[in-house]
Amino acid sequence: MGATLFRKVWDAHTVRTLPSGQTQLFVGLHLVHEVTSPQAFDMLRQHGWRVAFPERTFATVDHILPTDSLRRPFIDVMAEEMTAALERNCREFGIPLTMPDSGQQGIVHVIGPELGLTQPGMTIACGDSHTSTHGALGALAFGIGTSQVRDVLASQCLALEPPKVRRIDISGRLAPGVYAKDVILTIIRRLGVHGGVGYAYEYGGPVIDRMTIDERMTICNMSIEGGARAGYINPDETTFAFLRGRRFAPSGDAFDRAVAWWRTIASDADADYDDRVVIDAATIEPTVTWGINPGQSVGVGEPIPNTGRDAATDEALAFMDLAPGRPVAGTPIDVAFIGSCTNGRLSDLEEAARIVRGRRVAPGVKALVVPGSQTVSRDAEKRGLDEIFRRAGFEWRGAGCSMCLGMNTDRLEGRQVCASSSNRNFKGRQGSPTGRTLLMSPAMVAAAAIAGRVVDVRTMLEEVPA
Amino acid sequence: MSLRKPAAAAGAGPIASVTGTGIPLRGDDVDTDRIMPARFLRAVTFEGLERHLFEDDRAAQPDHPFGNPRYAGAALLVVNRNFGCGSSREHAPQGLARAGIKGIIGESFSEIFQGNAAVLGIPCFAVDHQAADRLQTLVEHTPNLTIVARVDAGLITAGPLRAAAAVPPALRDAFLAGQWNPTALLLERFDEVRGVADALPYLRDFHA
Numbered sequence: 157m158g159a160t161l162f163r164k165v166w167d168a169h170t171v172r173t174l175p176s177g178q179t180q181l182f183v184g185l186h187l188v189h190e191v192t193s194p195q196a197f198d199m200l201r202q203h204g205w206r207v208a209f210p211e212r213t214f215a216t217v218d219h220i221l222p223t224d225s226l227r228r229p230f231i232d233v234m235a236e237e238m239t240a241a242l243e244r245n246c247r248e249f250g251i252p253l254t255m256p257d258s259g260q261q262g263i264v265h266v267i268g269p270e271l272g273l274t275q276p277g278m279t280i281a282c283g284d285s286h287t288s289t290h291g292a293l294g295a296l297a298f299g300i301g302t303s304q305v306r307d308v309l310a311s312q313c314l315a316l317e318p319p320k321v322r323r324i325d326i327s328g329r330l331a332p333g334v335y336a337k338d339v340i341l342t343i344i345r346r347l348g349v350h351g352g353v354g355y356a357y358e359y360g361g362p363v364i365d366r367m368t369i370d371e372r373m374t375i376c377n378m379s380i381e382g383g384a385r386a387g388y389i390n391p392d393e394t395t396f397a398f399l400r401g402r403r404f405a406p407s408g409d410a411f412d413r414a415v416a417w418w419r420t421i422a423s424d425a426d427a428d429y430d431d432r433v434v435i436d437a438a439t440i441e442p443t444v445t446w447g448i449n450p451g452q453s454v455g456v457g458e459p460i461p462n463t464g465r466d467a468a469t470d471e472a473l474a475f476m477d478l479a480p481g482r483p484v485a486g487t488p489i490d491v492a493f494i495g496s497c498t499n500g501r502l503s504d505l506e507e508a509a510r511i512v513r514g515r516r517v518a519p520g521v522k523a524l525v526v527p528g529s530q531t532v533s534r535d536a537e538k539r540g541l542d543e544i545f546r547r548a549g550f551e552w553r554g555a556g557c558s559m560c561l562g563m564n565t566d567r568l569e570g571r572q573v574c575a576s577s578s579n580r581n582f583k584g585r586q587g588s589p590t591g592r593t594l595l596m597s598p599a600m601v602a603a604a605a606i607a608g609r610v611v612d613v614r615t616m617l618e619e620v621p622a
Numbered sequence: 623m624s625l626r627k628p629a630a631a632a633g634a635g636p637i638a639s640v641t642g643t644g645i646p647l648r649g650d651d652v653d654t655d656r657i658m659p660a661r662f663l664r665a666v667t668f669e670g671l672e673r674h675l676f677e678d679d680r681a682a683q684p685d686h687p688f689g690n691p692r693y694a695g696a697a698l699l700v701v702n703r704n705f706g707c708g709s710s711r712e713h714a715p716q717g718l719a720r721a722g723i724k725g726i727i728g729e730s731f732s733e734i735f736q737g738n739a740a741v742l743g744i745p746c747f748a749v750d751h752q753a754a755d756r757l758q759t760l761v762e763h764t765p766n767l768t769i770v771a772r773v774d775a776g777l778i779t780a781g782p783l784r785a786a787a788a789v790p791p792a793l794r795d796a797f798l799a800g801q802w803n804p805t806a807l808l809l810e811r812f813d814e815v816r817g818v819a820d821a822l823p824y825l826r827d828f829h830a
Contacts, residue, residue, distance in 0.1 A: 175807075177792040184825070234664040299710040302738075317793075349707060381708075449651050589678035
């Protein structure tokens, strides 16, 4: 019986079995940001510890960063304090830090792959649950808490138990207007927001094989929303082509040596899985959440559930105050947000721009695009996407996490309903305790911005104006 | 190497059981954004987080358990399925710890949350749905009921209730051995860590 990528990578990074039975796992790449690290650096100082592998540690600022003006000091006093703390900590401990003046700053999960830091066969940790994103390149990537950030800084290791591995195959072919976001929302809807607890998800099958790395990142990013701490896709020619020439990727002969190794770490054809699931792509529609967790979704052609099904549905319906039993299409929106580590990459903005081109944002809708990184922003501007969005009435902002979680000043107000390309529709997630989030693909967000309500993007793909 | 010889972290002793009164929090899939809304992460320390536990839920629900004086001083939080899902923010268990929570009993827990709680010396005990529901009802009726949750025996007892309560084996052994805060262990054999790093192809020979 062959081995999974998970097993091969886990074994290659195992230092020893701790007395408790946990594995001491070496972390090949540690990504650090301003929100979950300051307390960890303080703990290091308290104990007099150094950073064990500063050369395997990379920091950036993303959650707190304003997306309007980057003039220092920031007007937002806490944003300034947290950014300054990260700068101080990185200086003191010798950690490379990517700030906006480099032109390469962005959401940590966007810039890791973009800079070629993320590579197949690595173990990656970051104090952020969406670290699962990096699995798209065949890495084993875990979100961790601040005490574990301290552990990785001090020892470059984590104490973990190996999860089981569930293989999820997406068979067939996606219809036009159905995107990676719809695939992962459908997986979470079918398996549940807790279905992946205790598992790492390995995604595969013909639909995943045909996907670009951007699309694969959207899939792996939301593994955690299905309860799976890690999700990954076996590296292939698409992965190697993506990495070639990137700043931190191997170059010259070393790239060929790397590819040779990367091929060996993919799951064997006869690998043994703890569980297997197959989903037929033909059954996947553009998908929209109607509730307060990412598993509470329907196809755009389906109705919002009625009350009386279970307590969780009733709680969600009461909070959302939409129209139970009525189609989700037609739900009015106040805000449209395109961005985040889930869907803030160039191809996401391109898909959204296809819908927006030559149209206008509906009156009364606030629409904003927040590129995932400065590189995404520059590449989009080279293609004129910023102009397409601006002309339609979107705001074109600087890079960061922004309204995905409202830690900067980009927040919902009151009971606003937001069509969002982000990853979480939790109560209060977008910065207003009573604000409401409808998760969907960037193209669906664009369509909702134009229509002023949730609409099936496929109707707009068919009649793109001249 | 003297820098790498840490003293045992403060307070890291064996944890064989947690005893105290309970606080019931009903509902599946309670995420860490609800436990600790993101605006309270705008800080460089964990100080004072206990004041913001469930702040938005408490505002929306006047009889929220965390605003109810009947449950003041509770050491054991009793929850349902998939507690602590979503964001990896340690601010959530930090807030609970600072509010005096020393153990959590529930149907299941997000892995990241469970790990973050363990590092703070808070075991998460998994019970079946019926036991969680019964314990919540018992505590609702009798807030001063003493609950004993035993890591070693995998058991909770509370008045008439006696139920199996599992802590995952590796975490259980770590609690019992006083190694739930693993930093000292991870720093113990740096030469072996270096050995693993040196053998990794991407650290050894992918440089042009």
